Amino acid sequence: MMQRASPILEVRNLAKRFGDHGAAGLRNVDFSVSNGETLAVVGASGSGKTTLARLVMRLLPPEAGSIHFRGQDITALRGEGLRRLRPHFQMVFQDPLAAFNPRASVRRVLEDPLRLHGLAAKAEYDTVIGATLERVGLSADLITRLPLELSGGQRQRVAIARAILTKPDLIVLDEPVSALDVSVRAQILNLLLDLQEETGVAYLFISHDLAVVRAFADRMIVMEEGRITETGMTEQVLANPQSNATRILIAAVPRL
């Protein structure tokens, strides 16, 4: 339904090789994400999901192909040009403990984007941070805590706060709930759904868990050995899988 809206992200023929024989990596990856849409990227370990996330975030250089963000080719963008665009596409990692400087308080973690992108005057930092913490369901009192002094769910909320501070158009979510237990998982996904409804942010959602994808994503692509083997609306793909990789993933979901 959102297919025809202007794509926020367009990936064309993306390729990336690792190692000498070129077996690992990505080949001919082609997809787009529309404004306000959630696209899930699913696949088993080693299928290339995280590599894809890193390429989209411009954390790794691709070998071939192109990445367009809001219509602009960012494949070769560097330096100041890339820096100016960075606030508009953000990322949330699987393990928030590894994504934060362990010695930086929540205040410092959240001040960085404000300072780097000049989003607020210094005197307003605490107000902006406090409001953002509350927006992600945390008390503003947590501002002095270190990452280790937070629970897994709280840490992931701080990671989401850091991502939304810059009011991005796209957030890449790399397995954001797979390290969390069931009750916290639902709270975090609901927070992300609420934020999307409010701000129209698009998500590229990397996951190996089809149950979560079922509840969260509009469309999905299935990856196997660095290629896209299937793509479509989430419900249709799950109801009528066309590729073996998808069938294996479906069969792996525990059933009550």
Next chain:
Amino acid sequence: MSEPYLRIRNLTVDYGGTAALQDVSLQLAKGGRLALIGESGSGKSTLAMAIAGLLPRRARSGGTIEFPALPRQPSLGKDIGVLFQDPSGSLDPVMTIGDQIAEVVMTHRGLSWISARLMAAELLDRVHIPKPLSRLNSYPHEFSGGQKQRIALAAALAGNPSLLIADEPTSALDTVVQRHIVNLLDELVRDNGLTLLFVTHDIALASERADTIGVLYKGKLVECGPTAGVLGEPEHAYTKALIATHISLDMPRRKRLAEINADGLQ
């Protein structure tokens, strides 16, 4: 009724002031498969570690844990094998996998080093590591996460235990690898007549693999019984909430996911 394999009466554990387990009593039959479920901090791992005899030194406990089916107090490694969540944490990174498994075999089965190494290869074969003889001298980092968990399982079984305790053995793995590991667990438990206790936060996984489910909530065993009964007629509000959070692939998508509302539970 015959003697149970494991009998726990009024077990209480606290870590200096905070009670991790309160008054837990349960029985497990020989060859039974018990799943302990609950969220982080519910006490499920504490209960598993108390049974394994692996509580940290600062833990104080009361109550009794008995193994009526065993002729003596169980010894870890020999009577009880333990599989942890993170295989990288349970395998020694600077020791070959063959040596790690053979060490357990030698200690608990009294075999010579050479026979123990052969037994290690046999164990690796049983957990489906291909070409096991040629992998004895490999190090843990040469294997994927799922393979490492298989190797840790081989080490846990090396003493020929009668009880296997698996503490979230697949939580760090993707769903496809998880399925392979739990299938393997099932197969080994059945083939060797093992009693299995596994800890998970995934109620669907528990329902597929266990004949008994124990639900822990805030340190209390709020429900424990045959799987069909616990799922079909849950008594405790937390169990009901946990069942409601399950996402089925054929359910129509809803606007939001079901959450567990802590205020509604006692």
